[in-house]
Amino acid sequence: MIGIDNVNICLGEFDLRDINLTIEKNEFFILMGPTGAGKTVLLEAIAGLIRVDTGRIAVGGRDVTPLPPEKRGISIVYQDYSLFPHLTVRDNITYGLHFNKINKNEAGKRFDRLVDELDLAHLLHRLPTNLSGGENQRVALARALIVNPQVLLLDEPLSALDPGFREELRKGMKKLHQHTDVTFLMVTHDFSEALSLADRAAVMDKGTIKQVGRMKEIFQKPESTFVADFVGMKNLFAASFHDTKATIDGLEVDLGRSPDNSHGYIAIRPEDIVLSTEKLSSSMRNSFRGKVTDVTDQGLYYEVSITVEGVIFKSLITKSALFDLDMVEGSDICLSFKATAIHTF
């Protein structure tokens, strides 16, 4: 659906380098990365709002690189929604109909369907300044979808909303995606948002794409320290490998398999590290004794730091588990993890 071929963009102080990406029809694809990674620049380049220096962008099999934005059939929804302040909600939604040759009947049908689906009927006569964040977002979505774009670009559409609202609107967006055959490409720096919405995703940093794949793959098998760090891999160590073992600062860990020669890091998700007072007699290949060096409250969970022979592991446990284990800073503890929970790269 969208094919991005060797795209380079030079904006003076900022560059996008060697961007290659293929997004399937009707996919919900997510671009992730920290602030300043170049996500919005890539989005605007796809929309034709920023000129590409080299490379090619194709949408639906058609090369759109030389086309102006109005000829691309790509709608965009910005973080601040960018509703036209001098037009009513109705005029905002129907704005795109002036420029697309759609017969009145069909246009009316689309309008009614979107107004109904996004629950906007009571707002039609209002001006955008009098709307809440969530209402703004729904109007922006309706305005973008009424022209039946091939692709809908979403630039952090949820980040300007109250956290309590976000969940609901996220669900609304997922439903909207399922009801249309539009390809969604969304930018976010929120990993949990990505997990709940996306089929596939790409992680960007400093103007390059670091990894592309299914969400689960990116989450479980990050290909670089940056991606691992970004997706929240807390236990990330440089390691040396020999046979099926890895050594982190002298601590030997059993991998149960031989890693690739090029690998030099291991990572374990904190929730895969099990804590107990006694050594567990289970299938877990790795079990160590250590000392609790830190316990921090993270709301729903506690993050516990355990030092084993100078190596610091982090684990997430619930409040009740913390209570059961009777853990305080300085107490002795056993930590275990399965060989399969160890990710190498």
Next chain:
Amino acid sequence: MIKKEPFFWITVSCGLVIMAFILIPLIQMLAAPSFSILKETIQDKNVVRSIWLSIYTAGLAALFAFIFGTPLAYILARTSFRGKQLIESIIDLPIVIPHPVVGIAILSVAGKGHWLGQIFNELGIRIMGSVTGIVVVLTFVGLPFYVNAVKNGFESIPPRLENVSRSLGASMFSTFARITFPLAWRSMLIGIIMCSARAISEFGAVVIVAYHPMIAPVLLYERFEAYGLRYSQPVAVWLVSICLILFLVLRILTLRSTERS
């Protein structure tokens, strides 16, 4: 009640001094001529002609500023390029140049000794001592006020609104007509007021380029030189009152539409 600090009283008294400084001379001037003299003055054809000339040359200057200045203001607001600051400084030059110098500068290209002057001559356009010359001078001094006001207006409109419009199928022109212009026209009107207010007040440059036909400030000066204060005051009162009424009307028009949206 908490006792106010001395600093508060200093700020208040400075403010009062400035108010008095601005208002006392103006009020004195407005109140000085008697009603019968005012009536007599406005029946004087020369006075009416010069005030009318002032107003319509200033209006033409604002019109030129609108036509040529709007695209420039848009480019300056929307793009950044090397040398942009230089261009902005050039636009501000007419504000800082002494007014007679402006007149001299314009005359020095308008004469037959300069290729521009020769072109004008062949086209039958006369700058020296003509209405055309007055409009040229007034446009020169008024332009920066228009361009700066409208540039600020364009800058306050997020480019994302234009981006969204383009992505929805609108061409650059449609986007300007449907989004940018409706959001910026108020700043254009303010720019027009600023530009024509500046143009109407111009004396130094005009008196060099065109003593005749006489605009109101030149007539005012001539009456003052020839007959003294008493005879120039009524002309001043009429000029100021008519300008104030015009600007007030424009201002009310802008305020009304602000309230509506």
